[in-house]
Amino acid sequence: MSRSSLNIALLADSRSFGGIESHIANLALGLEQSGHRVLIVLMANYGEHPVFDANPKLRAKTIKLSGGVVELYNTLDKLSVDVVHTHGYKAGIIGRFVCRMQDKAVVSTFHAGERGSLKIRFYRWLDRISAKGHQCISVSQPIARELGISSDVIQNFVEPATTKNVSFGGRQLAFVGRFSAEKGPDTFVKVAASMPEHIFAMYGAGPQFSSLDKCKPLNMCLLGQVPSMLPHWQDIKVLCITSRAEGLPLVALEAMAHGIPVVSYAVGGLPSLIDHGNNGWLVEGHEPSQFIAALTQVMQLSQSRFKLIAQNARKTILDKFSTSAVVPQIETVYRQALGG
Known part of the structure; x- marks a missing residue:
């Protein structure tokens, strides 16, 4: 692996279109433009995905699993991945657990600012607790404050329209x-x-x-x-x-x-x-x-x-807030996770 190139897995549990999915899509394409190899790993297969299957470039990078922890463990074990980047509480909780067992570098991005139902709040609390000691990214300062653990504030970004x-x-x-x-x-x-x-x-x-x-x-x-x-x-x-x-x-x-x-x-x-x-x-x-x-x-x-x-x-x-302005900041966090 050269200094300038990383193998990165973007891990999520997703079935629909939303802010997290758009973020992952932008990040995958932006990282590829920067010379990295990127895979999008979906923890469960919910059928045709409205974001990752709609774009041929993203479809070619996407792996869909059946939802099991063992399958995720085996998949990450076989892939030549330097960094696993989790998005969402389910991917964060399970992804960090598996990466700890495999001694893989892991980075987790925290996107959500809303409180949600009691069940969702419990999972987000568990997500925060299990993230302690790992490299974390918050997409806003209020989320970083609520997180209560060390995180880099790196705001969302888009690829501007022509x-x-x-x-x-x-x-x-x-x-x-x-x-x-x-x-x-x-x-x-x-x-x-x-x-x-x-x-x-x-x-x-x-x-x-x-x-x-x-x-x-x-x-x-x-x-x-x-x-x-x-x-x-x-x-x-x-x-x-x-x-x-x-x-x-x-x-x-x-x-x-x-x-x-x-x-x-x-x-x-x-x-x-x-x-x-x-x-x-x-x-x-x-x-x-x-x-x-x-x-x-x-x-x-x-x-x-x-x-x-x-x-x-x-x-x-x-x-x-463009890809070229923000992706280098995320790359820096990846390097820190690898060094840690």
């Missing part, structure tokens, strides 16, 4: 994410109902989808879970993040990379991304009325002022 794919002509005010309480889709519906002169759209799925579909206002459409947001960014003018808790949502980076500014509650790592009034807007508090007031002001901006903020949003991603 200039020809950037559009400033969308009309939708959009919610993109899981329809669950911590993401605040109910707040977004209230915002839409209070601004009937504008077009609102919701992309995603989750436990609240059916109830929100029944009470959505006439100026809102629920588009469900889409295979990819790439065809839809051009339709969106502003991304609205009404979450009650967050890490650093990848969807915010993806939107800004396409020249779509974000209006968001000041939760999680979003204040480190959004410079209020310069590349987007932060809403203090958590009341729908506060979000409505902020979004109303945004929609009253002149076209030239709005376009300048949209351009600043894209520049922020290019300068600080």
Whole structure:
């Protein structure tokens, strides 16, 4: 193994499309661009994966297991892997256990900022406890503080869209994410109902989808879970993040990379991304009325002022949250894990 090249396994338990999956996809492609060999190891096979099977490059790198610990042990034992990088609490807990038995270097990234159910909180507590003494990455400073153990704060990143794919002509005010309480889709519906002169759209799925579909206002459409947001960014003018808790949502980076500014509650790592009034807007508090007031002001901006903020949003991603800016930081953590 040369100093510049590593064999890396990205380990996760995943069946759907979300922020963690997008992060892993971006990381796999970014590491490959840096000259590393990358495998995506899914702990269980849930059939066709909407992220890793949709991209031919990712499909060629993906291994699907049957969910057993012994199979994971045997797979990692056979692979010439230098570093195992876990994502999510199940992969973290089991992956670190197996790597400890095999004396393999392991790095764990902590993505989630929401509390979840009692069961989920227990698993996340176990994830944190078992991560002590290992190299850890947190995607935001609030997650690092909650983690309570040593971790490197390395924020999420995206591969920016090429200039020809950037559009400033969308009309939708959009919610993109899981329809669950911590993401605040109910707040977004209230915002839409209070601004009937504008077009609102919701992309995603989750436990609240059916109830929100029944009470959505006439100026809102629920588009469900889409295979990819790439065809839809051009339709969106502003991304609205009404979450009650967050890490650093990848969807915010993806939107800004396409020249779509974000209006968001000041939760999680979003204040480190959004410079209020310069590349987007932060809403203090958590009341729908506060979000409505902020979004109303945004929609009253002149076209030239709005376009300048949209351009600043894209520049922020290019300068600080792109693959080329962030992947070298993750590589450094890999080297530390190997040296430890």
